[in-house]
Amino acid sequence: MPGRFWIVPPAALLALLFFYPLALIVQQAFTDDSGMANVAEFARVLHARFFLNALINTITISVAATAGCLVVGLVLGLILAFVPFPGSGVIARLIDTFIALPTFLVTLAFTFLYGSAGMLNAGLMEVFSLQAPPVNFLYSTWGVVLAEVTVYSPFVLRPLLAAFSLVDRGQIEAASVLGARPFRIVRQVILPAAVPALIAGGSLCLLLTVNEFGIVLFIGAKGVITLPLLIYSKAIQESAYQVACIIAVINIALSLGLFGLYRFAAGRLGA
């Protein structure tokens, strides 16, 4: 078989498993339940309050979670890479294993810890003789953000550690001898070298948190509806397929944009 025909099997597989379903979703987004073309519904959904609320929730949660991941990843990365202590390698690998775990597992653990009947609330109610659980943040936007920060920080930490390992220790020592204190060295020597890693890790987190479904569903916070949850709700619970597909198309566009940003940053990093 001539070399150029080898493109056929992967292209056919992609078409069958990815492009065809995607095309169906796009087609469905512009077709009403009777099978007629309907563009007006697209405009109506775009202006609907339930969609705008979900979009705002999605952006708020993903931006906040990404910011949290960047802060946690950066602090942990700096400690693991530049503060020598026994067992730092073990800690780094342990944090890595978070990537392998299903996202709802952390949420489940959070429920045991911070849930209404979790250890923290039970302990506080016991000690202070309270009638109601005093800590309720888990069932809010911030509970979702905290869970996502916990799950996705390793996605920032990994490229950061790779970037930190390439920072010339001689530069850090030269800066120190010249009179720079640790904070200035981090700001002016280490961080500029880690910017591509931060962008790559951050955009990956943004991408994953925009599409996060399991954590939001598992926490079940009242009023915290994101785009993936809204798609699920419209398609499965309300059987409003066109609305679900319209939201899905917007969600896909958002994701592809973020993915483009991630690839650009990863390319700059040399990944």
Next chain:
Amino acid sequence: MSVPAFTGSNVMDVDAAKIRGAGSNVHFDKVSVAYGAHVVLHPLTLDIAPGEILAMIGPSGSGKTTALRAVAGFVRPASGRIRIGATDVTDLPPYERGLGMVVQNYALFPHMRVEDNVAFGLRAQGADKSLIGERVKDSLATVGMSGFAKRYPRELSGGQQQRVAIARALAVRPRVLLLDEPLSALDAQIRRNMVEEIAKLHRDLPGLTILYVTHDQTEALTLADKIAIMRDGRVSSHGPTIELYRRPPNRFTAEFLGRANLLPVTVAEGADGPKGLAKARLGDAVLAGAGRSEKPGDKTLLCIRPQHLSLTGDAEHTNRIVGTLKEVHWQGELTHLVLDVDGTPVRVSATRLPMSLPERGSAMPLFFTPGDTSLVPEDVRG
């Protein structure tokens, strides 16, 4: 933090008065460094006078870089104290020691332009904008890099990057400049030029104290006022460069510094007279050379440099030995000969050869002056 400036004029036609000050002495007081049970620097006591260049040389793992890093503050001594000037810096972090440092791979900040690299230390120390501008300009002029202020390090050659690294270190007016194998990454020609430039820099900044770590004896011999030869975490020998070269105190120093020929001899007469010449016997030959406190009958080594051996005798070259010619290597301006003298290989570096050399395997006389010869104790290990 205030950092005293050093004295002297600049190198490249810049207003000399702009770079002034006083360097500080460095005092190692029984400084030792250990990693767990492994001692990498045995108690070291050493002084570097203000304005002096001390070169620490030695093979890999001899402890020379560890000693420099202890001064910089990157290595914490297991015992002992380090003083710079009147300040005990042992417990101070690197950023409070008032030093400058240049390392092998330049360690310039790649995302900063040359001028920002040079200004980095001054900004870190909170200097005024006007002072920063002035110092950056002067420091770059000092190393001949004024025209490169707007470039990034990646746009410079290795030699240019090293000059910028030196300018960056000089800009903060360090009390002591630490140079850690600064020329090792450069090719031979640029290295030779840079050695000359550093020598010139120090001639024009005579107050600047420099600790120069290298494994290259040529750099050390060219630049240093004093040399400390390190071996196995200890100072094998320490003294003025010329003295150490001419009269090495032990075998390791003689061999490491200039690859001297060392011939096993028996002392015939102890050092005597105003020149302190002793006489030693090698086979039938009686040879004169600078002695110490050897006694007749002592077994010792006679040290003679390859370039001090002559193929022809005259009134000055009164010492004469005979060897068997083994090898001849012509290298343009120098010819290297290897002879066997009583079972010891003897190297000769000759600039001029007689019209005809004897055949390999033939006996050949060698001549040298007593003034170029010294006795080195065999039994003293560095």
